[in-house]
Amino acid sequence: MPIQRKALMPIKILLVDDQMLVREGIKSLLNLSNKVEVVAEAQDGSHVLDSIKKYQPDIILLDLSMPIMDGISTLEQLNQNKIETPVIILTTFDDHEFILRGIQAGAKGYLLKDVSLETLIEGIETVHQGKRLMQPALTERLMQGLQGVKNDFNAPPIIEALTQKELEVLGLMASGCSNKEIAESLHKSEGTIKNHVSNLLAKLGVRDRTRAVLIAIEKGILQQNKSD
Numbered sequence: 155m156p157i158q159r160k161a162l163m164p165i166k167i168l169l170v171d172d173q174m175l176v177r178e179g180i181k182s183l184l185n186l187s188n189k190v191e192v193v194a195e196a197q198d199g200s201h202v203l204d205s206i207k208k209y210q211p212d213i214i215l216l217d218l219s220m221p222i223m224d225g226i227s228t229l230e231q232l233n234q235n236k237i238e239t240p241v242i243i244l245t246t247f248d249d250h251e252f253i254l255r256g257i258q259a260g261a262k263g264y265l266l267k268d269v270s271l272e273t274l275i276e277g278i279e280t281v282h283q284g285k286r287l288m289q290p291a292l293t294e295r296l297m298q299g300l301q302g303v304k305n306d307f308n309a310p311p312i313i314e315a316l317t318q319k320e321l322e323v324l325g326l327m328a329s330g331c332s333n334k335e336i337a338e339s340l341h342k343s344e345g346t347i348k349n350h351v352s353n354l355l356a357k358l359g360v361r362d363r364t365r366a367v368l369i370a371i372e373k374g375i376l377q378q379n380k381s382d
Contacts, residue, residue, distance in 0.1 A: 164191040165282050168211035170228065171244070172197050172220040176267070180215070180244070183271045190278055199228030206239055213278055214241045216261070218252050226252065229259035240281045254364045257330035263287025286330065313373065314357045323350045324375070328367045 167184065169192050171177045181192045194209040196202055200223045202214070218225035229241060243256045243264035253264055262281045265274060277287045316324065319340075326336045333351065337344040351363065358366045369375075 162189075164189055165213055165278055166191055166193045166209065166211045167278070168192075168194045168196065168202070168205050168209065168214045168239075170196045170199065170202060170214060170220070170225075171217040173217075176217075180267075180274075183274065186271060187275050189275055199223030199225065199231060202228055203231065203235060203237070206237060211239060212282055214239055215244045215278075216241050216256075218243060218245050218256055226255050226259055229256060229261060233260055242277060242281055242287060254330075254367055258362075258364050261330070263330070286335070313359075313369075313375075316354065316357060316375065320350055320354055320357075321375070323347060324354055324366070324370055327351070327354075327363050328370070 167190055169177055169180060171180070174197070177195050177197075181195070184190050184192055193211055194205040196205050198220045199216075202223075205211070206214075216225050216228060223231070225243065232239070232241070240262045241260065243253060243261045244267055245253060245264060246267050257264065263277065263286050265277050265287065269277070280287050322340060323336055326339055331339065333344050333347045336342075337347045340347070355361065355363075355366055358369050360366050360369060
């Protein structure tokens with residue numbers, strides 16, 4: 155008799171978005187595939203913890219801009235409760251700093267709401283495998299979107315030149331990588347990467363990684379590194 159292989163279970167999805175029509179649209183698309191299953195929905199972050207406890211999703215698709223509890227607050231709540239369910243930001247790309255904050259708050263990546271079903275499924279599978287989901291166009295899209303946007307901080311008038319290694323670290327920071335992930339990518343110790351990050355923050359005149367990336371985008375530093 156031929157050996158019967160056990161069918162793979164679909165990836166369980168918790169869909170969090172305040173717009174019912176958007177949720178229904180995404181759910182309808184995902185239901186076209188046998189690889190994923192939307193097991194629960196929530197209209198804002200205040201219902202996420204209960205939904206995780208009840209439905210045990212494998213992946214959370216999270217909108218950023220929501221009333222009552224937005225995406226950033228939801229990610230912070232998950233961190234506080236030591237919830238390790240991977241989160242993918244699903245966004246219209248309206249607020250560029252918000253996306254960076256979401257990545258820094260622990261999201262495993264982001265997708266635009268206008269992606270194809272194939273891209274959405276592939277992204278979910280990527281994160282479900284324990285990988286990060288960073289579309290190659292992340293930095294470029296942020297550069298384009300941030301042109302002309304005023305920030306609530308000012309870069310120093312003269313920025314000290316960054317070393318090639320600092321530029322590499324900065325590029326990985328822009329992709330949402332943690333110090334550990336940067337260390338693994340560059341084959342350096344985590345302590346060495348922490349030193350690079352500290353030097354970057356000092357040179358850019360900021361206190362946190364998000365503002366460092368934003369200033370680097372605004373000043374064209376990441377574009378310069380890309381062209382090199």
